[in-house]
Amino acid sequence: MTFKGPQVSERAWNTMRRYGLHEGYQEDAELCLAKIRDTIDENRDPELIHALAELSYVEGKKAEERGRGGEALGHFGMALTSSYNYLFAPDLDENRNLYDPQFRATCDVYNESLEDMLRLLCKDNEIRPGQTYHVETADGEFEVETRLRGNWNPDEFDRYEFVSDYKIQTLRARHTTFGLGVPLIAVRKKGDVQADSREKHYPNGLSYAVTALIRCDGKTEGVKGKCNRCILEFFDPLSVNEVKIANHWVPLETDLTTPLAYYLDKPQFRTRNIENASLFRPGSVEQTRGLYMLEPYDPERIPVLMVHGLWSSPRTWMDMFNDLRSFPELRERYQFWFYLYPSGQPFWISATQLRKDLADIRDKFDPGHRDAKMDQMVLVGHSMGGLISRMQTIDSGDDFWRIVSDQPSQRLRGDETQRNRLVSTLFFKPNQSIRRVVTIGTPHRGSKFANDVTRWLARKLIKLPSMTVSTTQNLVKSNPDLFRDTDLLTMATSVDSLAPESPIFPVMLRAKYSPDVQFHNIVGVLQNPSLIQKKAGRGDGVVAYESATMPDTESELIVDAEHTVIHMTGQAIFEVRRILLDHLQQLDSSDRYTLTDQEGGVTQVDYAASKGPPLEYTTPVEAR
Numbered sequence: 001m002t003f004k005g006p007q008v009s010e011r012a013w014n015t016m017r018r019y020g021l022h023e024g025y026q027e028d029a030e031l032c033l034a035k036i037r038d039t040i041d042e043n044r045d046p047e048l049i050h051a052l053a054e055l056s057y058v059e060g061k062k063a064e065e066r067g068r069g070g071e072a073l074g075h076f077g078m079a080l081t082s083s084y085n086y087l088f089a090p091d092l093d094e095n096r097n098l099y100d101p102q103f104r105a106t107c108d109v110y111n112e113s114l115e116d117m118l119r120l121l122c123k124d125n126e127i128r129p130g131q132t133y134h135v136e137t138a139d140g141e142f143e144v145e146t147r148l149r150g151n152w153n154p155d156e157f158d159r160y161e162f163v164s165d166y167k168i169q170t171l172r173a174r175h176t177t178f179g180l181g182v183p184l185i186a187v188r189k190k191g192d193v194q195a196d197s198r199e200k201h202y203p204n205g206l207s208y209a210v211t212a213l214i215r216c217d218g219k220t221e222g223v224k225g226k227c228n229r230c231i232l233e234f235f236d237p238l239s240v241n242e243v244k245i246a247n248h249w250v251p252l253e254t255d256l257t258t259p260l261a262y263y264l265d266k267p268q269f270r271t272r273n274i275e276n277a278s279l280f281r282p283g284s285v286e287q288t289r290g291l292y293m294l295e296p297y298d299p300e301r302i303p304v305l306m307v308h309g310l311w312s313s314p315r316t317w318m319d320m321f322n323d324l325r326s327f328p329e330l331r332e333r334y335q336f337w338f339y340l341y342p343s344g345q346p347f348w349i350s351a352t353q354l355r356k357d358l359a360d361i362r363d364k365f366d367p368g369h370r371d372a373k374m375d376q377m378v379l380v381g382h383s384m385g386g387l388i389s390r391m392q393t394i395d396s397g398d399d400f401w402r403i404v405s406d407q408p409s410q411r412l413r414g415d416e417t418q419r420n421r422l423v424s425t426l427f428f429k430p431n432q433s434i435r436r437v438v439t440i441g442t443p444h445r446g447s448k449f450a451n452d453v454t455r456w457l458a459r460k461l462i463k464l465p466s467m468t469v470s471t472t473q474n475l476v477k478s479n480p481d482l483f484r485d486t487d488l489l490t491m492a493t494s495v496d497s498l499a500p501e502s503p504i505f506p507v508m509l510r511a512k513y514s515p516d517v518q519f520h521n522i523v524g525v526l527q528n529p530s531l532i533q534k535k536a537g538r539g540d541g542v543v544a545y546e547s548a549t550m551p552d553t554e555s556e557l558i559v560d561a562e563h564t565v566i567h568m569t570g571q572a573i574f575e576v577r578r579i580l581l582d583h584l585q586q587l588d589s590s591d592r593y594t595l596t597d598q599e600g601g602v603t604q605v606d607y608a609a610s611k612g613p614p615l616e617y618t619t620p621v622e623a624r
Contacts, residue, residue, distance in 0.1 A: 141227035150236030179251030244622035282342030309383025314338035386442025446500035
């Protein structure tokens with residue numbers, strides 16, 4: 001491609017001169033192309049096949065510029081089939097040189113001609129996987145059969161966008177792989193929540209990464225005689241890295257980041273509307289509270305649930321999410337979920353709601369509790385989200401109840417629903433599905449920034465949900481002699497709950513945690529803090545190190561980063577990656593069985609290794 005438009009390369013011209021085919025191209029390009037095709041039928045020279053692909057693509061771009069869509073489609077189809085022939089024709093195996101720059105150039109012609117062909121097809125047709133399209137061109141007829149190769153429904157997508165049309169501004173890194181295919185953005189349709197309650201967990205406007213690949217299966221009988229038969233496949237790059245074509249493993253051209261950035265390029269994500277409402281008007285986001293997935297649920301992958309902190313939302317995890325799933329070893333075995341909750345309310349209320357929401361999503365996606373991967377869950381919490389995550393692993397006993405009363409909970413009088421709501425907040429068991437918790441910049445002993453001034457201001461600005469306020473107020477009135485700390489029940493906001501003198505922190509520190517859970521910690525310690533940041537003590541400017549560190553963790557990493565961005569740093573992201581890989585290694589080492597040989601000896605077999613390469617299948621198409 002040049003400033004003047006597409007031009008034939010010097011190497012292709014030399015090949016045409018060698019065969020005496022260069023003369024007459026300027027006067028009659030169609031006749032020249034026909035002569036090249038005839039010569040190829042007699043002499044299967046890879047150089048000449050590449051020249052045909054290149055010239056066909058150039059002529060297709062010229063026709064497209066003149067507004068001749070049908071003619072352009074025919075040229076792109078010829079460029080596509082010729083480049084496919086160069087790359088995969090069995091009779092060229094001995095002459096094919098993968099180290100020749102022309103090989104990569106042919107891959108580029110294949111990708112570019114496929115993208116331009118798809119653009120023209122999408123302009124005239126609504127591409128739907130599972131359907132077959134017949135395209136008539138000046139050179140003949142093309143039969144294009146479409147197939148979906150992913151964990152999706154054929155009618156799940158509303159439309160496709162091309163990755164090459166967009167430039168990323170919302171994320172810091174772009175993760176791509178190079179090979180064959182056209183990376184696409186598949187915009188998902190929002191399903192009917194009434195018909196399928198699982199739709200609640202997929203946000204509106206969600207978009208997935210897809211790679212389109214076309215196979216040329218030769219000639220078949222068409223409407224008007226012989227036609228070129230092609231199979232257009234849509235692959236999920238989260239599940240498939242390579243496909244097998246003509247006994248060759250071919251890497252896919254993928255882009256995982258642009259579809260995510262496309263989803264985030266929405267008005268609600270360009271402002272802090274979600275974060276502000278979550279903090280100052282917790283009741284207004286109650287309807288949107290819950291767990292969300294940005295990819296289809298997969299029973300064969302372990303959930304990693306990310307929990308945001310104060311004055312935040314799941315958007316804060318997008319850089320970590322984007323980076324973590326760029327590693328094939330992680331995306332093949334993990335699925336990432338996000339929790340949205342009202343951050344203006346005390347964190348123990350959010351912890352209660354998360355317990356309920358985790359049970360609800362399990363009932364929806366795995367009602368029989370047969371998905372073993374659901375019982376290997378990892379929680380990653382930033383700031384206050386770390387406290388909410390930790391509380392999923394505590395056996396409360398009556399320790400939390402004793403904060404508010406020294407009398408038995410059975411003496412609590414009032415409306416049954418309100419009594420159950422309060423009791424569930426103060427009495428709970430550890431979630432048996434959680435195996436690891438990673439806390440990042442978490443104030444395990446509170447933060448000095450939750451002082452008298454900020455707590456007073458928070459009570460003026462934060463409007464707690466009316467149901468929460470009325471429930472506790474009614475119970476306090478009905479039990480005047482039962483409670484000894486009514487402020488904790490009736491007036492506490494999230495800022496109150498994070499104060500160092502809050503009575504809940506000593507209880508959490510001495511509580512009984514599930515012995516089956518491993519904890520990890522990432523702590524911020526600024527090397528050059530500002531004067532204001534120094535007031536919080538040695539730490540990340542908000543949470544002091546003495547509050548963030550914990551004695552029961554398997555690992556602790558100190559990062560030179562501010563509180564609000566510590567989870568976005570490369571060090572923190574890479575540490576979470578290490579922890580997730582360690583989690584897999586521990587699971588795989590315990591996932592063993594024994595075999596007894598004929599002599600009675602016992603052999604230990606690694607079950608995980610015996611299952612073969614992950615995500616490899618042979619029907620209906622080989623991919624891995």
